[in-house]
Amino acid sequence: xxxxxxxxxxxxxxxxxxxxxxxxxxxxxxxxxxxxxxxxxxxxxxxxxxxxxxxxxxxxxxxxxxxxxxxxxxxxxxxxxxxxxxxxxxxxxxxxxxxxxxxxxxxxxxxxxxxxxxxxxxxxxxxxxxxxxxxxxxxxxxxxxxxxxxxxxxxxxxxxxxxxxxxxxxxxxxxxxxxxxxxxxxxxxxxxxxxxxxxxxxxxxxxxxxxxxxxxxxxxxxxxxxxxxxxxxxxxxxxxxxxxxxxxxxxxxxxxxxxxxxxxxxxxxxxxxxxxxxxxxxxxxxxxxxxxxxxxxxxxxxxxxxxxxxxxxxxxxxxxxxxxxxxxxxxxxxxxxxxxxxxxxxxxxxxxxxxxxxxxxxxxxxxxxxxxxxxxxxxxxxxxxxxxxxxxxxxxxxxxxxxxxxxxxxxxxxxxxxxxxx
Amino acid sequence: xxxxxxxxxxxxxxxxxxxxxxxxxxxxxxxxxxxxxxxxxxxxxxxxxxxxxxxxxxxxxxxxxxxxxxxxxxxxxxxxxxxxxxxxxxxxxxxxxxxxxxxxxxxxxxxxxxxxxxxxxxxxxxxxxxxxxxxxxxxxxxxxxxxxxxxxxxxxxxxxxxxxxxxxxxxxxxxxxxxxxxxxxxxxxxxxxxxxxxxxxxxxxxxxxxxxx
Numbered sequence: 001x002x003x004x005x006x007x008x009x010x011x012x013x014x015x016x017x018x019x020x021x022x023x024x025x026x027x028x029x030x031x032x033x034x035x036x037x038x039x040x041x042x043x044x045x046x047x048x049x050x051x052x053x054x055x056x057x058x059x060x061x062x063x064x065x066x067x068x069x070x071x072x073x074x075x076x077x078x079x080x081x082x083x084x085x086x087x088x089x090x091x092x093x094x095x096x097x098x099x100x101x102x103x104x105x106x107x108x109x110x111x112x113x114x115x116x117x118x119x120x121x122x123x124x125x126x127x128x129x130x131x132x133x134x135x136x137x138x139x140x141x142x143x144x145x146x147x148x149x150x151x152x153x154x155x156x157x158x159x160x161x162x163x164x165x166x167x168x169x170x171x172x173x174x175x176x177x178x179x180x181x182x183x184x185x186x187x188x189x190x191x192x193x194x195x196x197x198x199x200x201x202x203x204x205x206x207x208x209x210x211x212x213x214x215x216x217x218x219x220x221x222x223x224x225x226x227x228x229x230x231x232x233x234x235x236x237x238x239x240x241x242x243x244x245x246x247x248x249x250x251x252x253x254x255x256x257x258x259x260x261x262x263x264x265x266x267x268x269x270x271x272x273x274x275x276x277x278x279x280x281x282x283x284x285x286x287x288x289x290x291x292x293x294x295x296x297x298x299x300x301x302x303x304x305x306x307x308x309x310x311x312x313x314x315x316x317x318x319x320x321x322x323x324x325x326x327x328x329x330x331x332x333x334x335x336x337x338x339x340x341x342x343x344x345x346x347x348x349x350x351x352x353x354x355x356x357x358x359x360x361x362x363x364x365x366x367x368x369x370x371x372x373x374x375x376x377x378x379x380x381x382x383x384x385x386x387x388x389x390x391x392x393x394x395x396x397x398x399x400x401x402x403x404x405x406x407x408x409x410x411x412x413x414x415x416x417x418x419x420x421x422x
Numbered sequence: 423x424x425x426x427x428x429x430x431x432x433x434x435x436x437x438x439x440x441x442x443x444x445x446x447x448x449x450x451x452x453x454x455x456x457x458x459x460x461x462x463x464x465x466x467x468x469x470x471x472x473x474x475x476x477x478x479x480x481x482x483x484x485x486x487x488x489x490x491x492x493x494x495x496x497x498x499x500x501x502x503x504x505x506x507x508x509x510x511x512x513x514x515x516x517x518x519x520x521x522x523x524x525x526x527x528x529x530x531x532x533x534x535x536x537x538x539x540x541x542x543x544x545x546x547x548x549x550x551x552x553x554x555x556x557x558x559x560x561x562x563x564x565x566x567x568x569x570x571x572x573x574x575x576x577x578x579x580x581x582x583x584x585x586x587x588x589x590x591x592x593x594x595x596x597x598x599x600x601x602x603x604x605x606x607x608x609x610x611x612x613x614x615x616x617x618x619x620x621x622x623x624x625x626x627x628x629x630x631x632x633x634x635x
Contacts, residue, residue: 018454019623025447026613026620029566031557035488046557067608105635106485109613110478110621264631267460317464317632341633342484
């Protein structure tokens, strides 16, 4: 048995727990999950059936944890698992799954398929079966501090530009601030208007906040690739930064997987509860709105819809907040046919957008989002995840769609009322 | 001799394997040690777990139009089988005399016919789909086919056993039931019970994040 296979099987074994036992004992292979997956619906390739993506884990469970598997093993009539059982699934779980979790919502017996796919990813990552793009992103995140190779110097340059544009002094490394704001690489490199908007909104609402030179990056390449050790190191970096500045809360930016990594998985990755609260930017903005500290003016008359980022809404539970925030700024808000917790993914989550090899498949999967947008005939789509925004911009460009895309925080900043709340 | 074996030792053996197997399996799931989730829950997991056990009986409206065949056939089969198992006249009498000591009103003959038709038709449709649908064909295992065939045979011999006075047919039915009971804890038939913790675990996971799953 090769070292890679041995490592992969060892990780798979460590992932077999009471949930896996319950899920595989319950699954009757009905295939209903296929219809919930945009990689299946847009390709009609049965290999993209969500439960099929867990096959390495199921195979190991069947061989080592069931009577028939053990019996076959004892009698020497079972086929041993090979490297192909792992290698052949690399493309399925990294290219053909955005970890959107829609499959986990529809399984009639309640299998959290997405959760099990992450377990497979963990084994593949440890065994070295991961796409080059994600391996590189994880390496850069560890060595440089950002999956896109963004350094503190770049962040400082963006901060300087924002200060010039807004006329506001940006708080950096302010000890004892209420909130530590994090950024995603996309927001630093592609959408610096996010930081600009944050500065304006927090100034308007009188929020005590800071940026950190030790912990500015929110994304987590470890989560995307499925490597819990790397994910833990990246989370620890944020924890150390937050504890050093003694902040009360850490703000997760408009980035879906960053929210999952920080808010939900982070404490488990590092093995301890946080001493601070993690709040998504939309949660905070909605809290400020409810407290009367965030006031907007003017309503946009065009037909506008909201794309629910999977990790923030379906897997993160932030569904009402974006709608509460959009309502005062829109006259013609239109929901997509499937929205909220049953929304369709943009096609680029779970690291797919960082995986160059998956580019064509990602664009094919985007056809589902295109159909959703075409159906409601809107002029503008608002979202709250820089990755969704980037993937959708690619899709809109490739399909020559006449749609404007905007981040929700940015839209709020554009509508800020002149007078400050008292 | 065969009658003695089927009505006696084999029946008790199959009941023991079924009972111990099911309890063992469920116990290993429900009482297994688990790591505490260290993230701060947004909402209580318990009520969501309880709700999801029931809410998954009805598919989300966003997907129901894409799964009409397995949905309808699934309900036909499961409801038909449930009715046959617990409300067919011979089963009610058998349970009263051999296991429980009390009985209840069995269903009338017409309801039996309807239930049997629903169960047979549902099972046949599900199995045909398993054989012909590219997705189902790819993901189905040997166990899925064994379970379907075994259940079909049990139902078929059950119909044969209705021929009064035919002891051989009654024994044949009972023998297939015994095989079914012995196979049950080690097969996909366990979903009869494990769907409950399975739904509850997922419901709890979503629930603590404040999501209605």
